[in-house]
Amino acid sequence: MIETAGDTLAVQQAAGSKVSSVRAVGTRAVLAELAGTGEVLALQALLLEQPLPGQLDVLAAAQTVLVTADSPVAARRIAARLLQLDLTAPVHRDGGLVVIDTVYDGEDLAEVGELTGLGSDGVIAAHTGQVWTVAFAGFAPGFGYMVGENQALEVPRRSSPRTAVPAGSVALAGNYSAVYPRRSPGGWQLIGRTGAKMWDLDREQPALAAPGQRVQFRAVRATVTLAAKQPAHTPAPEVTSGLRIVSPGLQSLIQDLGRFGHSGLGVSAAGALDRASLRRANRLVGNAPSAAAVETVAGGLTVQAVGDQVLAVTGAPAELTIETPGGDDSGPAERTVPMATPFALLDGETLAIGAPHSGFRSYLAVRGGVDTPPVLGSRSTDTMSGIGPAPLAAGQHLAAGGEAESGVVGHPELQPDFPYAGVTVLDVVPGPRADWFDADALASFCSQDWDVKPQSNRVGMRLQGTPLQRTRQGELASEGTVAGAVQVPPEGLPVLFLADHPITGGYPVIAVVVDSQLDRAAQVPIGGKIRFRWVPDEITAAAAAPEHATPEQEASN
Template structure:
């Protein structure tokens, strides 16, 4: 049956960046049907598809594909998808959440009434998102409709049972979140060792059962991270031993796009431009795995002969070789040695060593010989440094990528002292062996520094109309400060001297919807959060703007204390918009400038 014209008439498009848009639907059933159609019949260049509460997000490989896709969706005609049915999942819950009393107040119930309403409701899996194994559950009766917290928590424990809007869900692992916590469960919501990693999937029925204590379920804990730091496939002719990992060092490649429906973000390197540069210099495939290091202080020892390159944040590269000095052979002792008075010259001082030191340049291939130690200094500019090796790092793949997702726990574990990293061959890294490494390259951009102003270009939307003119002016006309509460999930900003938070034109709750890297999500505090590589695939706070793709590398290099100004630009020409054109926008096919 074709979609009724009345439904098509209500379908509007909101741009989220230059290569993705949200399709607004009248109801959840329309979301499910439209998503099913686009999954079965993808649009040209379609890269990501994600259903949410009232929207379907579609992302594309290029701006050209995105504009064509928006035009196609506006008049799309399709058959309704068959209803999805699944299993019944029972989840034990210990109702002792930090927000249980607050939820009781918000719903005018007693605590016992909240527990009864939650356990007596039959919940249904609607869609995935936010994080792997995080499935949004809905019910027909909506007995517990509550707002999100005004300020999200930076860490919600794994197994937390939560409410937000008319949804219920379980956090599969520790992650940031703004939902109201009413209890916790020992049920394992996500397990890569299962045939179907997500315990609850769209179409499943969920029944919560109140218990007095939790029994831990055998198996991989929600906090466990697969150890991918060792070798991958086969023997490696050379390797690197981790002497000191620094603050954080992770194996990364370009990520695993296209899995948003499972709650799996694309992840990958925060600064993908620097990864491509390192691999280009080394003659690798652009997706070869590298080390992403935060704030330097990484120390590695070569076990074999290696060719390396370092890109990203500006650091010193120091190489040291320590060799033992051969001592002359001692003369033969007489059979009956005379007793001699001991002197300082007779004391054995032990082996003597010779230390040779050299440096290597940034963004240029260099050799690291067997036994040499490499050290990266603290960044002079930028935040994240990338160390690539000829052939790439041969770490195991998870969901077809070697990337480490810090939010979901998918991928190799963070590097630690004693880890040995094997190398791949050039053929395994890219499929085609290149005979020589590339030329040295200049810095890609002027990197951010603490106290220095960095401009990031943005396109407004998709929810800039949730903010008044003063709120949009606060976002685009004043400076913001990057805080130390930032990570691979996102950069949190605070007010600079004399600045003001963003103010809203609309109150209330926004249904969770898809988000792309670079999204500027605005919680009720009015302080932006800039989503980076490991961001949740959906969010419930309005996104006022999105950093353009070519500036995401700069955003990933923002150190704490960096000053930032967001400049609105036209999505096609990328030229700055005048203040008169940055007022809250309305949905359009082409984007904010149309």
């Protein structure tokens, strides 16, 4: 049983509570550092209640709050304003007390009892005897990091993470408690289980316990999980205008420009990796820039027209072959069409996209856009969280929608050069944790060519090269991050985050690719080479800046 009681959450900090420092995260986001969880909650509540000019999104973490802006100018202004905010005034947010029925029979309950000295019964009493507040989300949609009223249940993560933790597992790690919203790997200590559905896209608010809300666990002997009401089976509506997938190739996904403003729920933006190519394809067929299209990797996609269609293919250049069914005795006829040019695909004709001559990702737009139900305001597929349409499969039908903005199609366009042979150079600015590395490591980061490993995907590009050495020991508390961030795990091999990246990370970010070059990064193939280049004067300016800059100094940078 889950109860939600109307209530108001008041957040108030001790006198003199302020943002201690602000660090740039790329060119459109800033990271506010605070003394502890209380201050994090206060700043998060304040920014949600009174957004700053240009503020797009707010993401709280263990000791930081990431604020994303709509422009570099707005980001600089937000940085200056954050240092001036007074967090001592109470901030009231409409909240609610979410009561979660829990069976305390977790595999690690006895061990947690020994670690805390409370015993199993004492752990249950301590867990149910306090109100928890969801400080921030991460790891997976619906996974809320909850802080309690005391530290009686502080325990370390397991030394060896489990490969699969059941959905509904109630767990502890550090000073946090959480409920796993779905089956996934995890290293937290399991103390119980619940039938509560922590993440449900059919609800108006998908997260049962969102950041800022309060939670109380209630011990029960058994949980009852109500089976979802199964709707009567109705066949999918027949697609009378659109495309049939003959072959999806290596991986073909539906993508638009992404879903924004949901990072607080643990949901990344996703969306097309090469945004310029998506916009170009939509422009050519007369669609709105954000209309959904098909993103395909390394060629191999073949589609058949259902009704007469207008299409365009942009991105990685490849041979586009159209096959027209033959008449009674004649065989099929073939013709080719150019890239970045609108063309007709008549009913029954098939289009095959060959292997790219350069680059990695191509975008197929159909006039009207791909019509699929939006999820959290977007039709994009998030491969990490599983939100959005499933990868395309042979035999699947895609309906054309009503996203056409113009009665005419566009003129053929020129495309930029795409990576193939040689090295792709990406401009970067110093990351918020560049100070975890000395001058030699920063120089090594930009003086060598990094190979893109086969394990790379839409979540991130894993790079191979000479490992980078940190100058600081220990681990970084989880903090918000952005697409383009270059994290450095302990082994020293960087990972460049792409659109489906986790919204928080615990490894230091040495640099951030400038936003305008993420499209170029998306076209680097597996096995390709990347070289990073500091944006002129940015690394010098960052090194010269004081650790705790004044608002005037921040505003002038």
